[in-house]
Amino acid sequence: MDDDSRLTRWQQWADLPLGIASLVFLGSYAVHVLAPGLPGSVHDLFLSLTYAAWALFGVDYAVRWRISGQGPRFVRRQWLDTLVLLLPLLRPVRIVRTYEAMQRRRGRPWxxxxxxxxxxxxxxxxxxxxxxxxxxxxxxxxxxxxxxxxxxxxxxxxxxxxxxxxxxxxxxxxxxxxxxxxxxxxxxxxxxxxxxxxxxxxxxxxxxxxxxxxxxxxx
Structure with a gap:
C-alpha cells in the first residue's frame, strides 16, 4: 500500500474524532473563560479537556507526517495544518473540514x-x-x-x-x-x-x- 492511500485512509478515519475534539476544545475553553466563579477542580477538568483535544491534534499531525514520508517538507506543504496545531484560535475551524468530509461520504453534496x-x-x-x-x-x-x-x-x-x-x-x-x-x-x-x-x-x-x-x- 503506497503512502498516499495510507494517508487518505488515516484522514478518513480521523476526520470525525478530530471534529469532536474541536467541539470539546471550544466548549471547554468557553466554560473556562466565561465561568470564572466555578470551583478550581471544575476549571482544572475543563483545562484538561482542552489540552487533551490539543494532544489529539498533535497525534494526528505526527501520524500524517510519518505516513507522508516527506520529512521536513511536510511542514511547508501542510502549512495550514501546522497553523491549526500551533494557534489555538484556529482549531475550531477544523469542524468545517470535518463537515465537508462527512458530506463527501454521503456521495454528492447537497x-x-x-x-x-x-x-x-x-x-x-x-x-x-x-x-x-x-x-x-x-x-x-x-x-x-x-x-x-x-x-x-x-x-x-x-x-x-x-x-x-x-x-x-x-x-x-x-x-x-x-x-x-x-x-x-x-x-x-x-x-x-x-x-x-x-x-x-x-x-x-x-x-x-x-x-x-x-x-x-x-x-
Missing amino acids: LALYARVTVYAALSIALLGFAGALAVYQAERAAPNASIRTFGDAVWWTCETLATVGYGDVVPVTPRGRTIAVGLMACGLALLGTVTGSFSSMLLQRFALGEEDERPPEK
Missing part, C-alpha cells in the same frame, strides 16, 4: 459549489469569531485601562475586526490581545475575499451563460 463555499466561509467566520472573542476577552478583561471589559465588548470588537470596519470604540491594549487582533484581521480578509470571489465567479458564469443563450443560432 449544495452547489458556490453555495458550499459561502456556507463554509460563514461557518468559519462564526467559529473563528467566537474563539477570537473568548481569547481577547481572557487577555483584556483584567488589564489596566482596558476598554474590553465584558464578553459582549469582545464579541462586538471581534465583529468589527473580522468585517475590517474598526470603529475604534473598543480596542485591545495588551500585547496578547493585539496579537490576536492581527490574526483576526488576516483571517477576516481571507474569508471575506473567499466569499466575494466565489460570488463574483458565480455571477460571471451566469452572465456568460445568459449571453450564450441570447446568441442567434448558427446557420
Whole structure:
C-alpha cells in the first residue's frame, strides 16, 4: 500500500474524532473563560479537556507526517495544518473540514459549489469569531485601562475586526490581545475575499451563460 492511500485512509478515519475534539476544545475553553466563579477542580477538568483535544491534534499531525514520508517538507506543504496545531484560535475551524468530509461520504453534496463555499466561509467566520472573542476577552478583561471589559465588548470588537470596519470604540491594549487582533484581521480578509470571489465567479458564469443563450443560432 503506497503512502498516499495510507494517508487518505488515516484522514478518513480521523476526520470525525478530530471534529469532536474541536467541539470539546471550544466548549471547554468557553466554560473556562466565561465561568470564572466555578470551583478550581471544575476549571482544572475543563483545562484538561482542552489540552487533551490539543494532544489529539498533535497525534494526528505526527501520524500524517510519518505516513507522508516527506520529512521536513511536510511542514511547508501542510502549512495550514501546522497553523491549526500551533494557534489555538484556529482549531475550531477544523469542524468545517470535518463537515465537508462527512458530506463527501454521503456521495454528492447537497449544495452547489458556490453555495458550499459561502456556507463554509460563514461557518468559519462564526467559529473563528467566537474563539477570537473568548481569547481577547481572557487577555483584556483584567488589564489596566482596558476598554474590553465584558464578553459582549469582545464579541462586538471581534465583529468589527473580522468585517475590517474598526470603529475604534473598543480596542485591545495588551500585547496578547493585539496579537490576536492581527490574526483576526488576516483571517477576516481571507474569508471575506473567499466569499466575494466565489460570488463574483458565480455571477460571471451566469452572465456568460445568459449571453450564450441570447446568441442567434448558427446557420
